[in-house]
Amino acid sequence: MTRTPEEVFAHHGQALGAENLEEIVADYTEDAILLVNKQVFRGKDGARAVFTQLLSDLPAAAWQLDTVFAEDVLYLEWKATGGGRQSDDAIDTFIFKDGMIRVQTVFYTVKPA
Numbered sequence: 001m002t003r004t005p006e007e008v009f010a011h012h013g014q015a016l017g018a019e020n021l022e023e024i025v026a027d028y029t030e031d032a033i034l035l036v037n038k039q040v041f042r043g044k045d046g047a048r049a050v051f052t053q054l055l056s057d058l059p060a061a062a063w064q065l066d067t068v069f070a071e072d073v074l075y076l077e078w079k080a081t082g083g084g085r086q087s088d089d090a091i092d093t094f095i096f097k098d099g100m101i102r103v104q105t106v107f108y109t110v111k112p113a
Contacts, residue, residue: 002099005072009094012101016051017063024051029100036106050106057110059083072096078108086113 003011008027015023025047028034034041034050041050061082068075074094080087090108094101 004099005069005074005094005096008096008099008101009067009074013063013065019055019060021048021051021055027101028104029097029102032100032102032104034104034106036104037108047101054108057083058085058087081113084113085110087111 012024012027015027025044028044028047030043032043032047034046036050041047058080059082061080064079066077072095074092074096076092076094078087078090078092080090087108087110090106092107093103093105095103
């Protein structure tokens with residue numbers, strides 16, 4: 001049975017909170033496209049690179065999420081504080097396909113907490 005977008009994102013959030021990089025990457029398709037701060041990353045290797053950087057930018061972060069789902073699309077505004085740094089202006093969009101993340105756009109900036 002294919003996971004719903006809500007189920008995929010619930011797993012994604014749990015993996016991110018646990019800083020489990022391989023579980024985060026497992027939610028992405030082999031041909032995923034991630035557009036992050038005007039850079040393009042592709043596939044599971046691209047997702048791994050994106051989240052390695054994010055976890056480095058905001059280690060052991062406390063996350064605040066505000067989500068809106070519409071069919072296979074998720075709009076996400078988030079804030080996070082960790083490692084003496086914070087992001088309070090982040091926006092992501094996810095497009096899901098067959099129980100996986102196919103496309104994600106991300107914008108965030110990091111500053112001292």
